Amino acid sequence: MxxxxxxxxxxxxxxxxxxxxxxxxxxxxxxxxxxxxxxxxxxxxxxxxxxxxxxxxxxxxxxxxxxxxxxxxxxxxxxxxxxxxxxxxxxxxxxxxxxxxxxxxxxxxxxxxxxxxxxxxxxxxxxxxxxxxxxxxxxxxxxxxxxxxxxxxxxxxxxxxxxxxxxxxxxxxxxxxxxxxxxxxxxxxxxxxxxxxxWPQAGAAIARSAQLLATRSDLLADEDQVRLAQVQGLDPACLSVPALMALSPPWRDRVLRAWVTNLDLPPLPGHALATLATDLLAADDSAQPEYHWSGAVMRRWRDLLHAGPPLPPLPEDWSASWDGRAPLGLPTGESLSLMPGLPFDAPCRVQARQGGERIRLPGRAHRTELRDLLQTLGIPPWQRRRLPLLFAPDGELLAAGDVALSATLVAWLDENQARLRLTAAFA
Incomplete structure (x- = not known):
């Protein structure tokens, strides 16, 4: 043959x-x-x-x-x-x-x-x-x-x-x-x-049906991406809950599936969409519900849905000394670096959040509660738990990751034409 x-x-x-x-x-x-x-x-x-x-x-x-x-x-x-x-x-x-x-x-x-x-x-x-x-x-x-x-x-x-x-x-x-x-x-x-x-031709019939479904799926996929763009912000891993709720339930389900696919996450299980509708989309704004599946997680915080792998927080007892010369590897797989790699005047301490920390921001005479600042900046709780805190030798809080910098650190970075960077995107 x-x-x-x-x-x-x-x-x-x-x-x-x-x-x-x-x-x-x-x-x-x-x-x-x-x-x-x-x-x-x-x-x-x-x-x-x-x-x-x-x-x-x-x-x-x-x-x-x-x-x-x-x-x-x-x-x-x-x-x-x-x-x-x-x-x-x-x-x-x-x-x-x-x-x-x-x-x-x-x-x-x-x-x-x-x-x-x-x-x-x-x-x-x-x-x-x-x-x-x-x-x-x-x-x-x-x-x-x-x-x-x-x-x-x-x-x-x-x-x-x-x-x-x-x-x-x-x-x-x-x-x-x-x-x-x-x-x-x-x-x-x-x-x-x-x-x-x-049905002797069952195999051929099912395969032919798959071809027809593929053609229909391609046509719908184009519209999925159009509607996904309408509910997606600058961060592709986030969707607007109010914009999602404005869609009809069938289109909402398709948009969620398309979103998960675009993020290279495992497909949602069959029961997931009903669970997401009741437990996440319909949740109170003050709630922080989560849905886990196949090594992925979807979270609701305020008016946004977030999706990605369930990345671990910094261990509470972790700390390290850092002089700024080379990037500092973190237990989360991220790294903290000074660009260019200039050394600090004296080694600083980097550690996980313990609670109660305060930071003095540029242009302010008083110190601000870090928890309140991170909430104001819109950093979700699970991302806050991954932020490394940078402390000066005298114990002053200089930075929380690269999203909140103290007046002292900003002045030093400006003087040395440097910047602090936390690598790897949040999820």
Whole structure:
């Protein structure tokens, strides 16, 4: 049989994500047989997740398979950390992170997802009930410095199996693919065969529906971005609650999903939108409700919604001496620096907030309660807990991060043509 593939959607080199399984083996064989793709540049990337005792042997199998076809090969071992999202999702995240590090500008990473994978993906997303992504996987999407490309997405797995057998290809059988413990395997081995008994064309019909939904989703996505811009301020991680409440509930839900996607956060669970409407959007202005999901958090403070990863506060007992010569790394992953790196006249002390601190601002004779100042500046409570406080040797509070500077520090910075900077954006 002849396996037809669409041409690469963009000129440039192609990197095959090569696991050594049936699907990627067929994809590698087919791309390696195309002189035009060879001329643009073809290589194979293998990720060893370390989840099976034979994974090192699988890496060697992939290396030899590429050597036989004269395809450059690269392999990398990754650490898979579940972090609550499930083993399959954690392995995918680790794999994609490796691809992003490998990727060259303009390069296409060719993934071997086929039509059966698409059907499973659509069903899983429908069962999740969130409404996100029910159009399934896209055959092309931006990724890092290049693109993710799925040239086999319209091909059923049965055709890949016929292709491999006719050409005597050898591939790896991962025993975990047979375990019904994983949701995708349960659908593959228990659910889809039953559907096919009653509706033999179920797979093709679901895949076709996914294509139609993708077209509709693209049209709606443009309008989502228009409406999102109307409720978003200068900080993309913040939305206006009054502006959101002015939208109809269906559009409000779509805007929230689009916002979460734009921030590269995990998709909201199916029940999330109803919870957000009652617990965050309808909350009293004085409340500070939060909603956590899959390593992300959405918070309401005053008239704004904030979303991002749940970054930790500074430990209450943390402190450090700092002379200003080099950036000071903080336990939060941020750093405090003087630009340029001029030293202070004497080392200062940097520590977490303890409460009750006061600061003398430029143009004022009295000192201001730091808590009141940060509230006036509109710094949300969880961000305040991350602010490092800079103290002079005599104990005077010089700065809270780089958002509140004392009269003493401002005068010193002006005299030395320097500025204080806290790196990394708040979340």
């Amino acid at each position: 002849v396996l037809s593939l669409p041409p690469p959607p963009h000129p440039g080199p192609v990197a095959v994500a090569f696991s050594g399984g049936l699907d990627s083996t067929v994809l590698l064989h087919r791309l390696a047989a195309d002189p035009a793709i060879r001329a643009q540049g073809l290589r194979a990337l293998h990720v060893d997740h370390g989840l099976h005792p034979e994974s090192a042997k699988w890496s060697e199998h992939c290396r030899l398979a590429c050597a036989m076809r004269g395809v450059p090969f690269a392999s990398r071992r990754v650490q898979v950390q579940e972090a609550g999202q499930g083993l399959e999702a954690a392995a995918r995240d680790a794999r994609h992170a490796a691809f992003a590090q490998w990727l060259q500008p303009g390069e296409l990473v060719a993934l071997a997802h086929h039509r059966d994978d698409q059907v499973e993906t659509v069903l899983l997303r429908l069962l999740r009930g969130s409404g996100d992504g029910v159009e399934g996987m896209r055959d092309l999407r931006p990724f890092g410095q290049g693109w993710l490309w799925r040239p086999l997405l319209a091909v059923p797995r049965s055709e890949l199996l016929d292709y491999a057998r006719q050409r005597g290809l050898a591939w790896i059988e991962d025993p975990s693919n047979d375990s019904p413990r994983h949701d995708r395997n349960f659908l593959r081995h228990r659910v889809l065969p039953v559907l096919a008994e009653r």
